[in-house]
Amino acid sequence: MKTQNTMTLNRRRFTQAAAALAAAGASPLVLAADTLKIGFVSPQTGPLALFGETDKWVINQLKTTFSDGLSVGGRKYAVEILLKDSQSSSNRAGEVASDLILKDNVQLMLVSSTPETTNPVCDACELNEVPCISTVTPWQSWFFGRKGDPVKGFDWTYHFFWGLEDVIANYTNGWKTVPTNKKVGGLFPNDGDGNAWGDKNIGFPKPLAQMGFALTDPGRFQDGTQDFSAQIASFKRNGCDIVTGVVIPPDAKTFLTQASQQGFRPKVVTLGKALLFPSAIEALGDLGDGLSTEEWWSPSHPFTSSLTKQSAKALADAYESSTGKQWTQPIGFAHALFEVAASALSRAKSLKAADVRDAVASTAINSVVGPIKWGGKGPFKNVSKTPLVLGQWGKGKKYKYELTIVNNETAKNIPTGGTLRLIQG
DSSP, rough: OOOOOSOOOOOHHHHHHHHHHHHHHHHHHHHHHEEEEEEEOOOOTTTTGGTTHHHHHHHHTTTTTTTOEEETTTEEEEEEEEEEEOTOOOHHHHHHOOOOOOOSSSEEEEEESSHHHHHHHHHHHHHHHEEEEEESSSSHHHHGGGEEEEEEOOSSEEEEOOOOHHHHHHHHHHHTTOOOOOEEEEEESSSHHHHHHHHTTSSSSSHHHHTTTTEEEEOOOOOOSSSOOHHHHHHHHHHHHHHEEEEEEHHHHHHHHHHHHHHHSSSSSEEEEETHHHHHHHTTTTGTTTEEEESSTTTOOBBBBBOOOBBBHHHHHHHHHHHHSSSOTTTHHHHHHHHHHHHHHOSSSSSSHHHHHHHHHHEEEEETEEESSSSSSSSSSTEOOOOOOOEEEOSSSSSSEHHHEEEEETTSSSSSSSOOOOOOO
């Protein structure tokens, strides 16, 4: 197995073994040394790079697993993984997807991390009739962001992750356990996630109102905004005890720094996307203590890889021991992409696009991020939902800040390690 840059399958050993078996009269069907190409697109650089920072490690860890190739329809294939960088750009994501499809002739596409990457890649696959598995985008941002028809769904693209209903439930379940005035300031940028999270019909406004929370939404802003004075003034004017939303890591740092400088100190800050990563929290210094966010995967999750048989904890430990870095949530979902890929390919009748697509659609596995199955309990045939809990950052024992699960009302099988606490201001 190899990435485009460094990871190469040792084909000499395979070829020698094949020659020996051929001399003994083995079937040429089993001996075929063709290559199976899997494309993988994620943000390796740019403001979303923290989402993709573990992808190369995941691929490298699976070298041993795929070293003997994969059998598809009774035929053995060497495995080649082509990792491409979306550069945190929708346009670039679409370009590299087209290259993988039209130039590299990949038989299966994998894509991860925010609508800016997943949606253009999935659109390219749908257009060119290439099977695709995507993750790490709320399903509404993925499905409706691509103008999906609930009746028809999509033909070639399949997605697994949680939805806005899950993140709203987790955020509000946590907020209800602490004393606040239930006034919420919303930070919803003008991007795929922000437009979905702030949407009056599918996003936060309606359910917050139904639960008695008063939302202040100052309107959309562009990613990379350098001045949040208008939003801060609006939140102060309306007496917001809680701040929520979905922003990129640089914008969270800018907002939180300026809020502190301008004397705005909310009791609860629960932000999606920006607060997922240890390095982003450490960059905030003392402002990182007490921030909360959704938690899609952790060493505490009671799940095991169908591919390597590692528990979530074992996978996180392997990452930490080999890199010297703190575990981070995308590890589990990058690994799970390959779990689904390996399962589907092993069940496909052949490498024909329709056969691989049909195998993906019929997937039903227990993965390191939880059960993945399409056509079951998901909202649409192309969406499989994974569990979600609420986490909060605090001063750690091993690392400067550590993420603790503080509410699991939506996924009781995932254990908590504490309860939500107010930010000390």
